[in-house]
Amino acid sequence: MSRRLTAPPDADFDARVRASFAKQGAMATMGATLGQVGPGRVVVLLPHSAQVSQQHGFVHAGMVAAAMDSACGYAASTLMPADAAVLTIEFKLNLLAPARGPLLRCEAEVTKAGRTISVADARCWQPGPDGQPSLVATMTATLMTVTGRDGVRH
Amino acid sequence: MSRRLTAPPDADFDARVRASFAKQGAMATMGATLGQVGPGRVVVLLPHSAQVSQQHGFVHAGMVAAAMDSACGYAASTLMPADAAVLTIEFKLNLLAPARGPLLRCEAEVTKAGRTISVADARCWQPGPDGQPSLVATMTATLMTVTGRDGVRH
Amino acid sequence: MSRRLTAPPDADFDARVRASFAKQGAMATMGATLGQVGPGRVVVLLPHSAQVSQQHGFVHAGMVAAAMDSACGYAASTLMPADAAVLTIEFKLNLLAPARGPLLRCEAEVTKAGRTISVADARCWQPGPDGQPSLVATMTATLMTVTGRDGVRH
Amino acid sequence: MSRRLTAPPDADFDARVRASFAKQGAMATMGATLGQVGPGRVVVLLPHSAQVSQQHGFVHAGMVAAAMDSACGYAASTLMPADAAVLTIEFKLNLLAPARGPLLRCEAEVTKAGRTISVADARCWQPGPDGQPSLVATMTATLMTVTGRDGVRH
Numbered sequence: 376m377s378r379r380l381t382a383p384p385d386a387d388f389d390a391r392v393r394a395s396f397a398k399q400g401a402m403a404t405m406g407a408t409l410g411q412v413g414p415g416r417v418v419v420l421l422p423h424s425a426q427v428s429q430q431h432g433f434v435h436a437g438m439v440a441a442a443m444d445s446a447c448g449y450a451a452s453t454l455m456p457a458d459a460a461v462l463t464i465e466f467k468l469n470l471l472a473p474a475r476g477p478l479l480r481c482e483a484e485v486t487k488a489g490r491t492i493s494v495a496d497a498r499c500w501q502p503g504p505d506g507q508p509s510l511v512a513t514m515t516a517t518l519m520t521v522t523g524r525d526g527v528r529h
Numbered sequence: 530m531s532r533r534l535t536a537p538p539d540a541d542f543d544a545r546v547r548a549s550f551a552k553q554g555a556m557a558t559m560g561a562t563l564g565q566v567g568p569g570r571v572v573v574l575l576p577h578s579a580q581v582s583q584q585h586g587f588v589h590a591g592m593v594a595a596a597m598d599s600a601c602g603y604a605a606s607t608l609m610p611a612d613a614a615v616l617t618i619e620f621k622l623n624l625l626a627p628a629r630g631p632l633l634r635c636e637a638e639v640t641k642a643g644r645t646i647s648v649a650d651a652r653c654w655q656p657g658p659d660g661q662p663s664l665v666a667t668m669t670a671t672l673m674t675v676t677g678r679d680g681v682r683h
Numbered sequence: 684m685s686r687r688l689t690a691p692p693d694a695d696f697d698a699r700v701r702a703s704f705a706k707q708g709a710m711a712t713m714g715a716t717l718g719q720v721g722p723g724r725v726v727v728l729l730p731h732s733a734q735v736s737q738q739h740g741f742v743h744a745g746m747v748a749a750a751m752d753s754a755c756g757y758a759a760s761t762l763m764p765a766d767a768a769v770l771t772i773e774f775k776l777n778l779l780a781p782a783r784g785p786l787l788r789c790e791a792e793v794t795k796a797g798r799t800i801s802v803a804d805a806r807c808w809q810p811g812p813d814g815q816p817s818l819v820a821t822m823t824a825t826l827m828t829v830t831g832r833d834g835v836r837h
Numbered sequence: 838m839s840r841r842l843t844a845p846p847d848a849d850f851d852a853r854v855r856a857s858f859a860k861q862g863a864m865a866t867m868g869a870t871l872g873q874v875g876p877g878r879v880v881v882l883l884p885h886s887a888q889v890s891q892q893h894g895f896v897h898a899g900m901v902a903a904a905m906d907s908a909c910g911y912a913a914s915t916l917m918p919a920d921a922a923v924l925t926i927e928f929k930l931n932l933l934a935p936a937r938g939p940l941l942r943c944e945a946e947v948t949k950a951g952r953t954i955s956v957a958d959a960r961c962w963q964p965g966p967d968g969q970p971s972l973v974a975t976m977t978a979t980l981m982t983v984t985g986r987d988g989v990r991h
Binding site: 395396398399400401402403404405424425426427428429430431434435436437438440441442443444445460462463464465466467468469470 | 549550552553554555556557558559578579580581582583584585588589590591592594595596597598599614616617618619620621622623624
């Protein structure tokens with residue numbers, strides 16, 4: 376495996392991720408919350424509501440993307456130095472089923488943790504007709520570690 | 530060009546797009562509005578606000594994606610029959626600069642209008658330091674025309 | 684799971700995939716061969732050679748993409764009716780490490796088998812320094828089932 | 838525009854690109870050749886042949902991807918320092934029509950030239966029924982500038 380699941384460089388990654396997530400106005404607006412945080416893994420939860428829906432009443436693809444992008448970015452950040460910022464360079468989302476909810480569970484995992492470039496993959500699940508998790512969407516995100524500058528240029 | 534810029538099949542596409550956009554709770558939540566609507570072209574406007582921001586104060590990549598995805602979907606829908614639903618199959622977003630605002634202008638254009646599958650490309654602009662439009666993000670979206678069934682399965 | 688791992692609709696899918704692969708001049712030119720074929724899963728093998736290399740001597744990203752795209756397309760085709768053609772609508776490739784070889788193993792698996800649209804994910808592996816498989820690249824491909832027409836329009 | 842179309846940092850970029858392209862065994866195997874080379878723009882030509890075809894006789898999507906990826910990489914390299922290597926981090930390809938040839942013209946242009954990360958977009962054209970260029974495929978590629986190290990890690 377090219378993934379380095381060594382101990383993350385910052386023992387306080389959980390607190391760090393939670394503090395940063397709390398600053399994301401977009402997540403609060405959407406009603407998204409942070410679930411489990413582990414080294415290289417983060418879960419974001421997004422409940423269905425009229426506020427995040429599209430014209431047919433399903434959760435808007437962009438809202439699904441936002442929750443999954445946050446999960447990918449924070450998953451990557453758990454394996455970065457404490458003073459680094461994580462920047463999404465690009466992501467790709469495939470929508471496999473209408474996002475009905477009632478709760479979307481976005482699970483992100485780091486596929487490659489590089490010095491400069493990391494890649495994370497995420498899957499979004501909802502309860503299926505049989506009560507088992509049913510796949511709603513998949514995402515691959517490419518992220519950049521930014522250190523020693525303002526963290527916004529790339 | 531593989532793009533068919535013949536007259537759209539539904540003369541009321543403008544009213545149709547605006548009525549559908551008004552039903553997207555997600556767009557209202559974000560503060561996004563619909564700009565120009567033309568055959569194969571739609572503009573969505575997204576102002577910067579704390580409600581759509583990430584931890585550094587820029588517009589969240591997912592919110593940019595949501596506005597651009599809506600623009601792509603509606604651009605494709607202008608070239609579809611009036612009774613068709615448009616479904617986003619997948620999209621890919623590249624982030625080129627931090628989304629500072631104050632106003633993001635998401636311009637989508639149909640690259641290919643197919644019977645079943647359409648492709649739209651979008652660019653998101655913000656005012657640059659020189660006052661000229663500066664590129665924030667690009668998106669390619671693949672969309673499906675759904676007719677004669679419930680419009681949600683694919 | 685949204686993946687339907689019921690029996691594939693065509694019992695002869697193995698023979699069908701192998702006959703089709705043998706007609707791909709591109710795979711012969713590259714030196715790629717077909718590995719295991721199962722319902723919803725296909726492996727394509729690509730040995731390193733000067734003929735598929737880029738300027739630094741690694742396997743060209745496009746050649747990796749070609750082998751992975753074939754694996755994804757055939758994985759999807761195993762779950763389709765025997766008379767259907769499979770069409771790649773789009774794919775996205777992330778390159779995680781230089782493709783040194785000596786043998787690239789491209790494993791594709793269907794993530795969603797839909798009536799019209801299927802999604803397959805692939806991973807490309809090579810031996811790592813420790814002899815264990817090391818990840819070279821990941822791909823997500825969107826494929827279309829084409830029946831009752833010439834199989835080339837979409 | 839976020840694209841910097843200032844003079845490229847290396848006046849010999851044309852010779853540099855051509856020398857590098859000539860070292861790509863994959864391009865020679867495919868029969869691909871280099872067309873125009875300008876600052877931020879590169880054209881790669883790929884003739885249809887049985888050697889690059891898939892089972893229906895069209896050019897294999899992976900071969901189209903390889904030619905377009907080379908075009909994107911070299912387009913980005915024209916705006917990089919002479920001693921830099923360019924690395925493809927990821928790309929996404931949308932296939933809009935079967936690649937019949939007889940000649941595929943892959944035009945790549947840099948959308949953003951960053952210090953570390955660049956983005957290039959490419960379009961692949963073939964003659965349409967009316968003799969006008971008809972769009973076969975579009976690609977967005979993310980590339981990395983690598984300097985001062987071996988050019989293969991990222």
